[in-house]
Amino acid sequence: MSRRLFSSTPALRWASFSGRTRAATAAVLLALASIGPAQAQHPIPQPEDKPYLGPIRIQVDATDLDRHIFQVRQQLPVKPGRLTLLFPRYLPGAHGPYGTVDRLAGLKIHAGTQELAWLRDTVDPFAFHVEVPAGVNELNLAFQFLSPVQREGGRVVMTPEMLNLQWISMLLYPAGHHASALQMQAEVTLPAGWTQASALRVESQSAEGPKRQRLRFKPVSLDTLADSPLFAGAHTRRIELDPPGHPRPVVLNLMADDPAELQASEAQxxxxxxxxxxxxxxxxxxxxxxxDFLLAISGRMSGIGLEHHESSENGVGLxxxxxxxxxxxxxxxxxxxxxxxxxxxxxxxxxxxxxxxxxxxxxxxxxxxxxxxxxxxxxxxxxxxxxxxxxxxxxxxxxxxxxxxxxxxxxxxxxxxxxxxxxxxxxxxxxxxxxxxxxxxxxxxxxxxxxxxxxxxxxxxxxxxxxxxxxxxxxxxxxxxxxxxxxxxxxxxxxxxxxxxxxxxxxxxxxxxxxxxxxxxxLARAGWRLSWAETPSEFARADDSEWKNDDFAYSLGLNLKRDGKVEAVLWGSPAFEAGLSRAVTVVAVNNQAYKSERLAAAISANKGGAAPLELLLREGDRFRQVKIDYRGGLRYPRLSRVEGSPERLDSGVLAARP
Structure with a gap:
């Protein structure tokens, strides 16, 4: 593509479009002018427990695995006049305003062949206003949900082996109604050969050529659809957790980067x-x-733990x-x-x-x-x-x-x-x-x-x-x-x-x-107390996750990444008093390159105060050396029994119920 298409000069950007595109764009701009900026702050209808005009259809194409793009189309019944469409802002399970409207792109609204102007609300950017012309009883929406392509940009939900579709992040719905009063008919297009799992139930399934398949789900209300995410993948396994014939069954749905990750022992x-x-x-x-437990075992798709009423999204490492x-x-x-x-x-x-x-x-x-x-x-x-x-x-x-x-x-x-x-x-x-x-x-x-x-x-x-x-x-x-x-x-x-x-x-x-x-x-009433040891517990040592830090939290008050980059400093700790923060990297310990083992040995060596630690720190291009005269030794948490007290943890709280 020519660099000219990205020019900051409006005339050059306009010239890059075809004549037909310029005409269509001009028509939309005229329509936007008719709405006017004042209407962008038009009051948004408050939700009422009343049914909508009819079911809303939504189709998501989730086959663009290379670019992590979900293509969304919606059809909804309407009547002439102002319509406000909402992108979900307050997300259940997240408990707050974590809706990703910034990932919605390419929004087009049509009444038949006529493209309608829309205007985002200037007070609430999750609301979109559109004027429905006389004689129009259905609108067609099309847009993309641009999911992150790398973890630095957010949670990765699509890989070559699997995907996680959250309907609540890929739809617009009409303002003025309870979510339970909006009926939805959902469809998804997946790569051929993939298996999906969801609390939704499939109504029909059909092939779309050799590489794609379309699934239509049974109609549900918007609150059920939003609460029923979908996992799909190339390598899957389904395990019934209830005896056959249970009237309200529980199922473990597994998917993984590699089929070997799906192999579980009978005990597991x-x-x-x-x-x-x-x-x-x-x-x-x-x-x-x-x-339906939805469990992804992946080193590529980001982890998650999110509750739903009839399912849960769970993502763990390999x-x-x-x-x-x-x-x-x-x-x-x-x-x-x-x-x-x-x-x-x-x-x-x-x-x-x-x-x-x-x-x-x-x-x-x-x-x-x-x-x-x-x-x-x-x-x-x-x-x-x-x-x-x-x-x-x-x-x-x-x-x-x-x-x-x-x-x-x-x-x-x-x-x-x-x-x-x-x-x-x-x-x-x-x-x-x-x-x-x-x-x-x-x-x-x-x-x-x-x-x-x-x-x-x-x-x-x-x-x-x-x-x-x-x-x-x-x-x-x-x-x-x-x-x-x-x-x-x-x-x-x-x-x-x-x-x-x-x-x-x-x-x-x-x-x-x-x-x-x-x-x-x-803990004390259960018969246990917090104590300290000079080595981490087996539980702590077994944590080999990508988030594993070099843990000196309860000695120096310091957590570091394995390359010495400071991850956390406890307020008021010896590291804090020495001026350390997340801005620095520990380059050397006592004039030797940083290693976790060297720092641990240096902490132990100064118990008597004979060998204060010297740390060489780097912040950008700047180096500085600090001395920490900490004498408390290595400290890692344990629980120890309180002598003479009743034991109520293992034998009470944690004991399996017959």
Missing amino acids: IQAHKNLVVQSDRLFASRHFKHY GYFKDWGKRAGSRSLLPHEYTHSWNGKFRRPADLWTPQYNVPMQDSLLWLYEGQTDYWGRVLAVRSGLVSPEQARDAWAEIAATYSHRAGRLWRNLQDTTNEAAMAKSRSGNDWGNWQRGADYYAESGLIWLDADTWIREQSGGARSLDDFARLFFGVEDGRIAPLTYTFEDIVATLNRVQPRDWAAFLRQRLDHKGPEAPLDG
């Missing part, structure tokens, strides 16, 4: 079946017609089955997302539920939605045999250490962290995460629920536990799929049905308190 498969059994015993209900001993950290993912079918999708916070995807969400109760899901995910992983009790204890030791060293606790309480999702912070994360805090409502809230669980066990003499709360709160109305909302008062009332206490004060003190102490009472 049985652990996944046990997850379904143990969840049934915990929640005493199923709030779905069927449930070796999920092949390197079972090294992947314990990823095996609480499926229990976590499965728990969300009860906690978050069925029982949903009243202030988080919204009628459609362009009404702001409120996240004040995420400490139950995500916090108790984090708790049950860890518990169910052990009860099912996906994770051993020893591995679970090592993971809890890491959590206890993290929040015992969370400097931001001094200024920001846990309740305030539930606003993190609504803040829509950048993908680059926090430069001072230990001070700023982040989504602590996950794992720290899990510690609070361990506190509640062990207290109930103690007070009831082992007769009751948080399992009883799960059955009472999430197990109601077995078979119901429609969300059942709850408030803070509902949580407190149910806890009091299990074991009377001033639960409101218990929760508010832990959620609203600011101070250095982490909520470790549950």
Whole structure:
């Protein structure tokens, strides 16, 4: 293509188009002028629980694997007058405004052969206004969803072997209606020979030549379509996790870069079946017609963990089955997302539920939605045999250490962290995460629920536990799929049905308190305490993921990438006091090139203060040397038994239910 096509001179850009294209573009520009800029701020209709004019059809062509481009077409019934179309902004599961309207491109709207002008709202860029001419009863939309081609640009959802289609990121819908009141007819075109998995059910399937196939799904409402993503791939496997003939079956759908990654032992498969059994015993209900785990094992498609009511999107690195001993950290993912079918999708916070995807969400109760899901995910992983009790204890030791060293606790309480999702912070994360805090409502809230669980066990003499709360709160109305909302008062009332206490004060003190102490009472009551060792645990050593860091967090207060690039510095730590930040790379330790082993040896050598560390730092073209006289030695978290105390973790909380 000629460089002239990219000229900044308008006359040259205009000259590059054909005469027919210039005429069509001129017509659109005239139509845009008739709408006028004032109308770009026209009030957007508020959602009402009323049916739309008729079903909306959507077709997605997902065969452009080389360029990672999804081609989208929609047809929707309309009536003359102003129509506002919305691109989803507030995404369930993400809990905030993470819609990627910037990836929508090439939008064309036609009424028959006539191209209609559209104008983006100048206040809300997720809204598009169009004037429907008299006599027109259907519009045709066409656009592209430009998914990332590399991880630096966002989550990669398409590779030569597989793809992840999220309908909620690839559609426009008419304003003024609840999502449940909009009926959708969805189709997808996939490469020939690929197999798809989704909570949607296929109505028909046909070949489109030798290289393509089209699938049409049974009609569903928009809220169901948006909540039913699709995985597809060339190498797949389907494993039934329920006995044959179960009326509400659960299935594990696998896909991988290579067929060898799909090979699982009988014991590994049985652990996944046990997850379904143990969840049934915990929640005493199923709030779905069927449930599909979507699990991608890939080194190319980005990972994910995202809940849906009748499915979940799960993406892990290579070796999920092949390197079972090294992947314990990823095996609480499926229990976590499965728990969300009860906690978050069925029982949903009243202030988080919204009628459609362009009404702001409120996240004040995420400490139950995500916090108790984090708790049950860890518990169910052990009860099912996906994770051993020893591995679970090592993971809890890491959590206890993290929040015992969370400097931001001094200024920001846990309740305030539930606003993190609504803040829509950048993908680059926090430069001072230990001070700023982040989504602590996950794992720290899990510690609070361990506190509640062990207290109930103690007070009831082992007769009751948080399992009883799960059955009472999430197990109601077995078979119901429609969300059942709850408030803070509902949580407190149910806890009091299990074991009377001033639960409101218990929760508010832990959620609203600011101070250095982490909520470790549950661990102590379970018979365990946080302790320290000079070597990482087996669980930590087994983490060979791409995000693995050289961990000196609890000695120097430093995490580094394997090339010495500083990944994190704990606020107030020896590294912080020495002036280190994420801007620098550690080039050398005591005048030798950086290696993790050399830094570890240097830390150990200075226990008596005889050999302070000297680090050579690089920031851009600038070098500087710093000295750190840290004498505490290497410190890695462990859990140790509290002598003479009852053991309520392995033998209580984590014990499988018969």
